[in-house]
Amino acid sequence: MYEQIGIWLAAFFTLAIYSFLYKENPVYRFAEHVVVGISLGYFMVYTYNNVLEPRLVRPLFVEGQLGLIPIMLLGLLYITRFFRSVSWLSRYPIAVVFGMAMGLSFPRTMLSMVLRQAEATVIPIYRTGYAWHDVLGSVIIIVGTLTALIYFFFSKPHKGWFFGTGSKIGIWIIMIAFGATFGFTVMGRISLLIGRVQFLLTDWLHLIE
Amino acid sequence: MAENNSIWDKLFNMDRRWIFLLMAVVVIIPFFFKMGLPINTTDEVEGIYNYVDSLEQNDAVMIGFDYQPGTMAENQPMSEAVMRHCFARKVPVFITAVLPLGNGLAEEAIANLTDPDEPGTFQRVRYREWHSYDYGQDSLPSRVTHDQLVNLWERDHQLREDAMGWVFEGVDYVILGYAPLFHIVLLGMGRSIVSQYPADLYGNPTENMPMVKRNKSAREVDLGVTVAGSSAVLWWLTYAHESYGMPIAFGVTAVMATDYLVYLQSGQIVGQMGGLRGAAEYEVMLKRDGYSIEEGKAFRGMDVQSIAHILIVILIVVGNVAYFAGGYHRKGRRLRAGR
Amino acid sequence: MRRTIPLLIVMVGGIMMMIQFFIPHQISQAVFGLYTDYVPVIAGFALILGVGSLTRVHYHKVRRRAENWQYSLLVIFFLYLMPVFGIILPASLGGQAEEPSVFHFLYRWVQIPIQSSMFSLLAFYIASAAFRAFRARSAMATVLMLAAVIVMMGQVPIGDYLGKWFPALGLWILRHPNLGGKRAIQLGVGFGILATNLKIIFGVERNWLGGAGR
C-alpha cells in the first residue's frame, strides 16, 4: 500500500522536474524547494543519530565521560556564527578542524597525487612482447604527460623547440583527453535519464518487465 | 545564399523543445524492444571482478556508498553488483558512506538484493534475529563464520526455494554508514573499526559482530570499493591505500571515469568501473559465472544507451554541417575562433 | 583573540600533523589517535552552520514577503519535519513496527526521485546543445569532438557493429592519450592542493575566516 503511494509520489515529482523542460513553472519550483528542505533535514537527522548520539551524547550523558565536555563546547561555538558580536568565536572550531586537516593532507597528497603520478610515468618504452600500439601507447603516455605539463608551465614563453613545440603537442593531447571526457559525460547524463525512464516505465506504469 | 541561410536559420532557431521530445522518444521506445546486445568486458572491470572472485569468507570487503541519489542510476548497479558478488562468495561486506544520503542508498541496495519476491536474491536474517536466537545446547561462537552459522540456523529454518543463499547481518554485511570528515574516519579505521563506528546504522553494537571481531581494523580488509559520483574516491586512495595499504577499486560515474584511469595505470587501484557500461560489464560476468540468474538494470539500459548515442552523434554531425553550409562560421565574429 | 589565535591554531595544528606523518613513534600515534577520535565529533557540529543559514535566508524571505515567499515556507517546513520524524518521533506510517518510517518514506519517495530527475535533465540539454552549439570552430575543437564521437560509440555495444577496431580505438584513446593529458591535469590539481594547504597553514589564505566579526 505505502509502496504504491510512494511510487505515485515519486512519479509525480519526477514529472514535476521534467516539466522544467517545457517551461519554468510553479510545480517545478515546488519540487525544487521541497528537496532543499528534505535533503538538509535528512543530513541533520543522520548526523545526530550516527555521529553526535553514539560518539558524544551517549558517552557523555549516559556513560559520564566528562572528558568530552571541552569537545562539546568547542563544537557548540559554531552557533556564535549567527550573533554578529561574538561570531568570531566560531573560528575556533573551524581552526581546529581545518588546520589539522590541512597538515594531514599535505604529505599524503604529495605522495598519492604527485609522487605516485610521477613514478607511474617512469615506464619503459619497449618490453619484449609489446605490440606496435603498446609501444606507441607508452610513448604517448610519457610524451603526452610531459608536453601537457609544458603547456601549463608559466615561467617560460611558449617558444623554441622544447617549450614551443612541446606546448603545441601538449594542447592537442589535452584536447583528445577532453574529447574522452566529453564522450563519457554525454554517456553519463544519458544513463541517468535511462534510470528515470526505467523507473517510470517499470515501477510506475508496469509497461515493461 | 540568402535563401539558403534562411533554411538553416529556421533550423537553428526552432524551438529546442522539439529536440527534447526527440530525446524522450529515443530513450523510451527501445525499452519495448529487447535487443540484448552483447557487451565485451574490459581489463578495467575484470580487475575488480577477478580480485573479488579470489576472496572468500575469511576475507573482507569494504564498500563505500559515496554517491547521492542524483547519480544513482549509474552508481547503484555497481554497488549492487559488487555486493551480490560478495554475498555469493560469502565475503563479509562493510558498508560506509561519505555522505549521509549514502545510508539510504545502502539500505535500498540491501533491500533489492534480499527482495523476497524476486528469484535469485538472498534471504536476509537481521542481526537481532539470529544473535538472540536460542540454538539449544550449542553455543554460538563469538567469531562465527558464515558456514558455521548456516549450519546452526538451518536446523530450524528453511531457505526460500528460489533464493541464492543466506545473508546474515553482522556476519555477511554491516552498514556502518555515514560519518563526517570521512577521510579521518578512514585513517581511524586503520587502527580500529569499532573506535570509529561504535554502533551500526541501526544502533547494534559493532564490537559484538562476528565480522568485526574477525576484521578489527581496516588493515584486515582485503579490498575497498568506493562507488562514487564525486572526488571522494581520492580520499580512499590517499587515506586508506597510501596510509595503510588497503587495496582499492573505483566505481565512478562516466563523467569522472576518464580522469581516474591514471590511478589504474599507476597501480594504485586494482580496477575501475566507469558509468553504466562498467556496471553492465560486471553484471555480464556475474551471470557468466552463475552468481546471478540474469543481468541487472545496467545491462538492460545499455541497449537504450546505444540508440541515444547514435542520436547525439547524428545531431552533432547535422548541426555542424548546417553550421558550415549556412556560412555561420564566417559571420560577424571578430575574435579568432579560439579553443 | 579574533584573528591571531585562530590563525595560530591552524598553523600549529597544521605543522604538527605534517610532522606527525613522518614519525611512527607512540607519542605521535597517540596525538593522531586523539585527532581521529574527536575531530569528527567537532566537525559534526558544523551542521549548525548549514541549517542555521538556510533557516535564516528563508525566514527573512517569508518575513519580508519577498517574491515567491511561499516556497521558502515550504523549505522550512520540510527542513524541520525530517528531524521531527527522524529523531523525536520515529513513527512508522501506520503505527506498526514493520512498516517503513515516515522519515524513510520521505527520503525514498520524494528526495531520491527529485534528485535523480534533476541530474537527468542534462541529457535533454546535451541533445539540444549537440545540435545547436557543439561546433568544430577550430582544429582543436574538431579533434576534441572527433575523439568524443569515437569514445562515445566505442562505449556502447552497438559500436561493435561498426567493426571490432572501433571500440578498440576508443579504449586506446582512453588508455593512452587521455591518460597522458589527464595525468598532467591531475598533477596540476595536486600542486594546487599542496599550495593551498601551505597557504592556509601559514596564514596567506585567510578566506576561511569569513566575514565573521569584521
Place this chain on the structure above:
Amino acid sequence: MLSLRATVPAMVLFAMAGNVLAQQGAGVLAPPGEVTVSDVPNDGGDQLLVCFEPSPDDERVNSYTVYRRMQGEGDDAWRPVRVLFPGQGTSFVDGRDPDYSVRPGQIYEYRVTALSESGEATGPVYVAEEAADGEWFNTNKVRILIGCAVFLGLIFFFFSKAQSGDKLYLRPIPGIEAIDEAIGRATEMGKPILYIPGLSTISDVATIASLTILGRVAKKVAEYQTPIMVPNRNPIVYTVAEESVKQAYLEAGRPDSYDPDSVFFLTQSQFAFVAGVNGIMAREKPATNFYLGMFWAESLILAETGSLSGAIQIAGTDAVTQLPFFITTCDYTLIGEELYAASAYLGREPKQLGAIKGQDYFKALVMLIIFGTLVLGILDVLANTDLVAWLDHLVTSPAAG
C-alpha cells in the same frame, strides 16, 4: 631483517591433549614448528612480526591460532591474538588488533595451535627475544620528506622574493588579451556585459580567482562606460563581488556611474539560477558573456543559450568535466591552471604570484624526471640497457604496509 630467537621446549607441550593424541595414532595432526618474532621497523613500537613454521600436515589444517602472553605470566594468561586460515600464510603483524595491543619494550611468549577436523595440536612455547621498539623517523618516507621539503622551500623562496618586490615573470596568457578584446566589442556595440563568477562558494579557489578577474574587468568596463551585469548564486560571493565592482569603479575614477543594481543575488537553487540567467540573456542580449569560476552541470545550458544569442563567450574553470563543453561552445576558454595564473597575473597580489611560481618550479622537476624517462627509454631500446628500471627504482616510494 634482524631476528633473534630463543626456543624454550616447554613442558606445556606434552600436557596438551592434542599433542598426546598426535603421538598416539597415525593420521593425527603434527604440531606447528618454530615461532620467530622480530620488531617491525618504522612503527610506533607497538607491532611485532610473528612467523611460525607450519605443521608438517599443513594441507589438513583448517586454521592456526596464535596465542601470546607476557613473559612470566601463568598458563591462564594465554590470549588468542590471531587466527590464520589456509591461504593467509604463516606470518602476521601482531599488535594491529586493537584488542590485543603490543606494549613497547615488553617481551612476549608465543605458541601456535593447529586445528583440523581430527583435533588440534599445539606447538612449543617460544620466547621472543626482540621486543617492539618505536622509531622516531619512518625511513620508508624519505622520498616523501624530500618532496615535501623541496615544495615547501620553493613556495617560501618565491613568497619572500615576491614580497621583496622582485618582478616575477609569467608568460603572457592569451586569455587576458581575449578578455580586453571582448570588452571592447561590447562597448562598440553598445550592449551590456554579463559576468558570472561561478556557482560555488567563496572557499573555492576558482571563485577567488574569478573575483580577482572581475575586479579587473569591472575597471575596464568603468573606463569604457559599458553596462555590466553580475548575477550571483552564493550570498557570500555576492557581497564580495559587489564590493570589488564598486571598488573598481572608484579606482577608475567614476564612482558615480556605478549602478548598484548591476551586481545582484539571483537565487540559490542551481537550475532556477540557470533559468534566471537564460531570461537575462534573452531580454538584454549581452554582447559578451564571461563564465569564470566553478561550474557544474549548468555550464552546458548557459553556454548553449549564450552561443545562440550570438554573444562572444569567454569561459574559464578548473572543473575538468565542464571544460569540454566550454571549449566547444565558447570562443575562448581558460583551462584549469590558466585561470589561476590569469588571476594571479591580473590581481598582482605578490604572494599568489609567488605560489604560482613555486608550483611551476616543482612542476619543472617532475618534467625533468619524465623527460629523463623519455631519453633513458630511447637509450634502453637502442643500447639494450635497463636505465628506466634504475630511474624507477630511484624515484619510487615504498608502498604503505
